[in-house]
Amino acid sequence: MIYTMFAKWVQGYRDLPILMNQWANVMRWEMRTRLFLRTAEFLWQEGHTAHETEAEAEEEALKMLGVYRTFAENFMATPVITGRKTDSERFAGALRTYCIEAMMQDNKALQAGTSHNLGQNFSKVFDLKFQGRDGTVQYAWNTSWGVSTRLVGSLIMTHSDDDGLVLPPRLAPTVAVIVPIFKTDEEKVIVLETADAIYKELKSKGFRVKIDTRDNMSPGAKYFEWELKGVPLRIEIGPKDVANKTVVIVPRIALDSQEAPKPGRKQKLFVNMDDLFDKVEALSVELQAQLLKNAITRREANTIRGVKSYEEMKEIFSKGEGAFVYAGWNGDPAIEAKVKEETKATIRCIPDAEFRSANAPDKCLISGEPAKHEVIWAKAY
RNA sequence: CGGGGCGUGGCUCAGCCUGGUAGAGCACCUGGUUCGGGACUAGGGGGUCGGAGGUUCGAAUCCUCUCGCCCCGACCA
Numbered sequence: 001m002i003y004t005m006f007a008k009w010v011q012g013y014r015d016l017p018i019l020m021n022q023w024a025n026v027m028r029w030e031m032r033t034r035l036f037l038r039t040a041e042f043l044w045q046e047g048h049t050a051h052e053t054e055a056e057a058e059e060e061a062l063k064m065l066g067v068y069r070t071f072a073e074n075f076m077a078t079p080v081i082t083g084r085k086t087d088s089e090r091f092a093g094a095l096r097t098y099c100i101e102a103m104m105q106d107n108k109a110l111q112a113g114t115s116h117n118l119g120q121n122f123s124k125v126f127d128l129k130f131q132g133r134d135g136t137v138q139y140a141w142n143t144s145w146g147v148s149t150r151l152v153g154s155l156i157m158t159h160s161d162d163d164g165l166v167l168p169p170r171l172a173p174t175v176a177v178i179v180p181i182f183k184t185d186e187e188k189v190i191v192l193e194t195a196d197a198i199y200k201e202l203k204s205k206g207f208r209v210k211i212d213t214r215d216n217m218s219p220g221a222k223y224f225e226w227e228l229k230g231v232p233l234r235i236e237i238g239p240k241d242v243a244n245k246t247v248v249i250v251p252r253i254a255l256d257s258q259e260a261p262k263p264g265r266k267q268k269l270f271v272n273m274d275d276l277f278d279k280v281e282a283l284s285v286e287l288q289a290q291l292l293k294n295a296i297t298r299r300e301a302n303t304i305r306g307v308k309s310y311e312e313m314k315e316i317f318s319k320g321e322g323a324f325v326y327a328g329w330n331g332d333p334a335i336e337a338k339v340k341e342e343t344k345a346t347i348r349c350i351p352d353a354e355f356r357s358a359n360a361p362d363k364c365l366i367s368g369e370p371a372k373h374e375v376i377w378a379k380a381y
Numbered sequence: 382c383g384g385g386g387c388g389u390g391g392c393u394c395a396g397c398c399u400g401g402u403a404g405a406g407c408a409c410c411u412g413g414u415u416c417g418g419g420a421c422u423a424g425g426g427g428g429u430c431g432g433a434g435g436u437u438c439g440a441a442u443c444c445u446c447u448c449g450c451c452c453c454g455a456c457c458a
Binding site: 026028029030031032037038042044110111114146148150179181182183215217218219220221222223224225236238239240241248264265266268381 | 416417420453454455
């Protein structure tokens with residue numbers, strides 16, 4: 001449909017480049033579905049472009065991969081590895097398929113987004129031609145790229161812990177929840193008045209905040225409930241706080257800048273009411289960064305480089321879900337098939353330079369032949 | 382499509398083998414005491430046991446059929 005329209009719209013090089021983006025619900029026949037990661041119906045975003053030159057298309061494909069990476073890292077706090085797919089994992093009609101790969105907490109890999117340089121494959125099928133600067137008629141160069149609601153799954157599986165969901169502040173519908181604490185009726189009046197003032201102040205400054213005034217629940221029960229829902233910051237305010245003009249802020253995850261909490265405990269930060277807004281803003285920024293940092297640390301701790309033999313790699317994948325294993329590969333699809341058969345691990349990508357090992361292996365781990373690429377092996381969702 | 386499992390108050394499940402007054406925890410309602418990490422206590426409401434048929438004096442329980450859901454495999458973003 002999109003290429004049919006492209007073919008009608010594009011006559012000369014001045015009509016290029018052209019871009020169409022759409023959000024659409026997609027239905028797929030899936031024998032086995034998995035919540036968020038593989039559903040029979042899902043919402044996705046797909047973009048398509050047509051360009052005058054191959055170089056321009058390549059640039060676009062890489063640019064969009066970068067956009068996805070930025071969103072994953074800066075908003076979802078989910079670190080990703082950018083790279084290229086091998087021929088066997090490449091999108092059928094593409095020249096090259098690029099991807100962002102994330103590691104979940106069970107060490108399995110999840111493809112979080114893709115971007116394809118389609119070459120002229122589609123333009124030839126749909127007769128998408130234009131008259132070039134030199135007067136000759138040429139086929140356009142295409143790209144396509146997409147992400148889906150699978151990103152929701154990756155966010156959940158990257159950050160959540162035994163207490164429940166953990167949401168990055170930049171995406172959390174509620175960034176902070178205020179829990180008032182009181183015993184007597186007199187305390188209730190005072191505390192609620194102050195808590196409400198704080199609530200209104202934060203809200204008026206554009207902060208996404210909620211106040212939990214339910215009186216049929218103990219404060220502790222509320223803490224657990226909001227933690228379960230992944231709210232990044234909790235603001236506790238009780239009679240003592242009102243008297244001291246302070247509040248207690250409890251971050252959803254431990255922050256490196258604060259003293260480590262005792263096991264089973266959470267960090268409690270005593271904050272002056274006067275600079276509450278600045279503090280809350282700073283803490284949400286810090287928490288956002290902490291999430292990304294924790295996820296990178298976890299990924300690197302479960303990444304294995306310098307594997308000596310295929311036997312060693314098989315050993316790694318025989319235990320639990322394994323790891324990201326960096327190894328040399330001779331470029332032979334038969335090797336991929338063999339490893340998949342024997343370990344269930346596949347080549348997730350040929351990583352970009354930034355992610356390659358300092359001293360990349362020069363031999364294929366499986367065949368012993370000279371390595372064409374350093375690749376990442378992992379079990380995938 | 383092949384293999385396995387499950388349907389019992391709102392939720393999670395026990396009871397079924399060996400038929401005999403439908404249960405527990407959570408949730409809900411009322412009172413009292415509580416409230417800075419999931420409150421306690423006393424009382425209370427709520428269930429055609431997925432559906433149909435059969436066996437039996439008697440079926441949540443045994444038999445037959447049927448509907449729905451879940452898990453595993455191949456498949457796949």
